[in-house]
Amino acid sequence: SSRPHCRVNPGFQGQLRLYEAMGCSVDSSSVLYKRYRLEMLSERLSEPQDLPREVFAVDPTSICQTANTEVLYRCRKCRRALFRSSSILSHTEGSRPAAFAHKRITDSARLCGSGHEKCTSYFIEPVQWMEPALLGVLEGQLLCPKCTSKLGSFSWRGEQCSCGRWVTPAFQIHKSRVDEVRTLPLGNSQTAKT
Numbered sequence: 001s002s003r004p005h006c007r008v009n010p011g012f013q014g015q016l017r018l019y020e021a022m023g024c025s026v027d028s029s030s031v032l033y034k035r036y037r038l039e040m041l042s043e044r045l046s047e048p049q050d051l052p053r054e055v056f057a058v059d060p061t062s063i064c065q066t067a068n069t070e071v072l073y074r075c076r077k078c079r080r081a082l083f084r085s086s087s088i089l090s091h092t093e094g095s096r097p098a099a100f101a102h103k104r105i106t107d108s109a110r111l112c113g114s115g116h117e118k119c120t121s122y123f124i125e126p127v128q129w130m131e132p133a134l135l136g137v138l139e140g141q142l143l144c145p146k147c148t149s150k151l152g153s154f155s156w157r158g159e160q161c162s163c164g165r166w167v168t169p170a171f172q173i174h175k176s177r178v179d180e181v182r183t184l185p186l187g188n189s190q191t192a193k194t
Helices: 010-021 032-042 106-110 127-132
Strands: 072-075 083-086 121-123 139-143 150-155 169-173 178-183 191-193
Touching: 127 139, 127 150, 139 169
Parallel strands: none
Antiparallel strands: 072 083, 072 178, 121 169, 139 150, 150 169, 178 191
């Protein structure tokens, strides 16, 4: 009351909102927590030389396959497992894809679509196979570790999604480059959804 102009630090308020959204406990598997951790890391990095091991999701090829309901995403070209659905960091859909001048949508492109652009990429947390590509650079391409076909791109500064939302940092995998593989509840056979 003696200093009416003093306010609580906005960063601390954001951390409190995050803590409340996670049910008043720290849940390191929460999408909200993963996104927060990556945002804080991207603010500290000028050139990412040494990234903490806990930033990277486990490579799906390095753990034994168990029958669960989690979706596995594979390279469309060589079928190498790339990431699991738990690694996808969802974002709210942007309101205006034309908001960024360098990626303006032309009138002809608007006429071809439904007028409501959807996300054409997955934004994921970094996976262990990405580590060599991420070290020492702020942006670049994400290539399949097996067949080296282009899967997407990454930028610690952020990238714009096709829906118009700016995502920072961005580890973007194009949906057209991967297949979804769902485990059937009965038996060990799998079915791919393209």
